[in-house]
Amino acid sequence: MNKAMAILNNPFKNKGTAFTITERQQLGLLGALPPRVKTIEEQAQETYALFKTKSSNIEKRHFLMEVFNTNRTLFFYLMRQHITEFMPIVYDPVIAESIEAYNERYQRPQDAVYLSVKHPERIRESLTNVSNGRDIRLIVVTDAQGILGIGDWGVDGVDIAVGKLMVYTAAAGIDPAQVLPVSIDAGTDNSKLLNDPNYLGERHPRITGSQYFTFIDQFVDQVEALFPKSLLHFEDFGRNTAARLLDKYRDKILTFNDDIQGTGVIALAGVLGAMKISKEKLSDQTFLTFGAGTAGMGIVKMLYDELIRQGLSPQDAKQHFYLVDKQGLLFNDTEDLTPQQKPFTRQRNEFANAGQLTDLLAVVKAVQPTVMIGTSTQPGAFNERVVKEMAAHTSRPVIFPLSNPTKLAEAKAADLLKWTAGRALIATGIPAADVRYNGVTYQIGQANNALIYPGVGFGALAVQARLLNDKMLAAAAHALSDLVKADQPGAAVLPPVAKLPVFSKRVAEQVAQSAIDQHLTTLTDAHQAVADASWVAQY
DSSP states (O other): OOHHHHHHTOTTTOOGGGOOHHHHHHHTOTTTSOSOOOOHHHHHHHHHHHHHTOOSHHHHHHHHHHHHHHOHHHHHHHHHHTHHHHHHHHSTTHHHHHHHTHHHHOOOOTTOEEEETTOGGGHHHHHHHHHTTOOOOEEEEEOOSOBTTTBOOGGGGHHHHHHHHHHIIIIIOOOGGGEEEEEEEOOOOOHHHHTOTTOOSOOSOOOOHHHHHHHHHHHHHHHHHHOTTOEEEEESOOHHHHHHHHHHHTTTSSEEEIIIIIHHHHHHHHHHHHHHHHTOOGGGOOEEEEOOSHHHHHHHHHHHHHHHHTTOOHHHHHTTEEEEETTEEOBTTOTTOOTTTGGGOBOGGGOTTGGGOOSHHHHHHHHOOSEEEEOSOOTTOSOHHHHHHHHTTOSSOEEEEOOOSGGGOSOOHHHHHHHTTTOOEEEESSOOOOEEETTEEEOOEEOOGGGTHHHHHHHHHHTTOSOOOHHHHHHHHHHHHTTOOTTSTTOOSSOOGGGHHHHHHHHHHHHHHHHHHTTOSSOOOHHHHHHHHOOOOOO
């Protein structure tokens, strides 16, 4: 490939028709482009007009990925301009549809690293090949066993890592040349993929146990050796795997697990926002978590830690939580409890009808929750009977149906407001339009991890923190909740996606300041560190 084609095929360097005549002469591009020189504004207008011609969301995503693969700067310039419109296209919920059609729509690797658990000897070479000398500061890695809402998608789940990194850059301003998506292919237990002749991954059941975890150890060692200034973000690993990896590495390296920590932080921020609106105390709430998997337990842990920070004893704090999973209310003698669930289970002698607490309605009647959070992927689970029963015992029921994509949500915001006569304080896991009810326009907070993880990761990276700990995560939650307009009628419990770049910077600065206060960095000025590390999409 000649010099001109190498530049035009490099998405980090390519500017297309925006290369000036002087640049074309210097870079050997004369004759390789049409004569007119365009500005990035002109390119963006034309590209957006083409985007609007696409008839379906998946076609829109396909088009945006072509822009992304060709010209990173133009892509992120566009995304900053249209972030509310683009977020559900490049990330959730359309990304689920993209993953399910990955084998048929595969375009190009998108600068992702594909690793196989069967070949640990290839880890270093693969990371080196794809990073290609770039100063990598942020890695999102997935084995795609536990993608929320759609489960195990093997190597096809790499789109999750790519999408997460898009949001990191669009929201927080991380240089796209410094990020690296990684797919760890351990096989798949998804029979649909195993029987699909077009499947692009390893065609065997998932490798587990010592072989798998030894591979992860080797991968982490190589990341630390090759990219010592990087943050390692784990994404969509299986329920037990995710917690095990977080517990192992969180005190050793700069790492983050979005499914556990990110979900917990955004839920905490939403609940704190709800408390600002209702003028109630967090310590007076009774929490019911419907869906006690990775995400649900991450939320419980974050809320529990906040109660401890507010002065409750560990024993008193635990009494505020009730876990409901497929078995019903979880008791200390329930079979197959995870290590994360065990500290928050109840004893059967607390209830006269313990044997009947096998469905959500029965549990709601028994415990009278004031906060109900759903991560169950059970569509319609927060039905009218359940919600009205909850609302009968609290003036401002806090209800978060967080499962996504849309078809798996526990309830719709409009229904929740109708069933509670406008009293519910709501956050959803997917974008929800404003709801007009009884003359009031209710804004619906989106408890999307994308509101929090870009600022969290960027703040830690900006000051080169040694670790990312719970105090830094709590700082992020409070920074976000402080933006809630509590006295506005119909106020949302979380700020809007439209202002994502603005409040991501605020979150980043608070996370960075927490690292400074805890002496986890040698830097002393959080604001300046975040400003210095910020990348802007301009030629």
